[in-house]
Amino acid sequence: MQKHNRHRIRNLSLLVVSAVVLWLLHGLAETALRDTARLSGWLLFGMIVFLAAYNVRKKLPFLPLGSSAAWLQFHIYVGLLTAVVFGLHIGWRLPNGGLETLLASLYxxxxxxxxxxxxxxxxxxxxxxxxxxxxxxxxxxxxxKRIASEVETIVLTSLDTSESTAIAQFYAERLRPYFSVTRNFWHHLLQSNRPRFALLSEMKAYHRFLNDDERLVMLDLEDRVAAKDDLDYQHTLQATLKYWLFVHIPITYALVAFAVFHLMLVSSFAGGAW
Ligand code: HEM
Incomplete structure (x- = not known):
């Protein structure tokens, strides 16, 4: 863990030093009346192509191109450094043209x-x-589905053995909808147990309308509610871990495509020395 922290501090220091050096070089280039927009633009484009290449690297793991862990570390720090290069490139101002605004938003x-x-x-x-x-x-x-069908069986069996329909009624109103789909995505993501405790408290409060046998059935159902809630929690966290890349990767490709277009446009208008 200590080694891990040492690496992180070293990488973060390198990141800060690189950012400061880039800033200073940019200032120097401006003083020397160089075309800094072109310089920072090419640098940014190169960094973005490198970052996008991570996707290709992941698809071809057998190529001897360095370990996956090293790629991820490089990816993170180069990715963070792009913020400085991007800021320098657009002069720390909001862009105003249509294509520039689109590019900046994609980035x-x-x-x-x-x-x-x-x-x-x-x-x-x-x-x-x-x-x-x-x-x-x-x-x-x-x-x-397995838990939902177990719950249904428990409720149907209780109907066969009891005169009262209290359990079946509660099931129809409160439990069937709960078991039918994954629930409480945002609560699980934000680590809130409120819906779980609310439903379990409601079930406990319902005990007073039940006889001894039905109370045992209700306790059984409460266990299934908790088990289903744990499953929903796993689903929410795993889905989030999986699906954030469905934003990050496609927008990366749109960014590369529009950046190439932007490059072609500015190259056709520009000329002269750097
Ligand atoms: C700004 C330009 C960036 C571009 C073009 C870019 C592009 C990509 C691409 C193409 C992947 C490959 C995903 C795959 O195939 O599984 C990826 C993954 C990833 N990126 Fe970025 N990225 C950028 C910035 C960042 C930044 C700033 C961070 C965080 C500080 C970051 C964190 C990650 C992480 C954590 C992964 C997933 C790694 C893994 O699960 O192996 N990226 N990115």
Missing amino acids: GIVFVSGVAGLALSRSLAKRLTTRGNEVMFERIPVYR
Whole structure:
């Protein structure tokens, strides 16, 4: 852990030094009346192509291009450094042309989704081990259906053995909708147990309308409610870990495509020495 922290401090220091050096070089180039927009533009484009190449690297793991962990570290720090190069490139002002605004927005989405995805991967991976059994994402709907059908069987059996329909009524109104789909995405993501405790408290409060046998049935149902809630929690966290890349990657490709277009446009208008 200490080694890990040392690496992080070293990498962060390198990041800050690189950012300061780039800033100073940019200032020098401006003083020397160089075309700094062209310089920073090419640098930014090169960095973005390198970052996008991570996707290709992941698809071709057998190529001897360095370890996956090293790529990820480079990706994160080069990705963060692009913010400085991007700022220098646009002169720390909001762009005003249509294509420039689109490009800046695409860059913003890729950058923010990268930072958010990194934070999520770090925190959610830890949280996944804290509640319920870790289950394979693809198997979650199967387990959910299994719990739902167990609950249905428990309720139907209770109808056969009891005169009262109190359990069946509660099931129809409150439990069937709960078990039918994954629920409380945002609560699980934000680590709130409020819906789980609200439903369990409601079930406990319902005990006063039940006889002894029905109370036992209700207790059984409460266990299934908790088990289904744990499954929903696993589903939410695993889905988030999986799907943030569905923003980060496609927008990366749109960014590269529009950046090439932007480059072609400015090259056809520009001329002269750097
Ligand atoms: C700004 C330009 C950026 C571009 C063009 C870019 C592009 C990409 C691409 C193409 C992937 C490959 C995903 C895959 O194939 O699985 C990726 C993954 C990733 N990016 Fe970025 N990225 C950028 C910035 C960032 C930033 C600033 C961060 C965080 C500080 C970041 C964090 C990540 C992480 C954590 C992954 C997933 C790694 C993994 O699961 O192996 N990215 N990015």
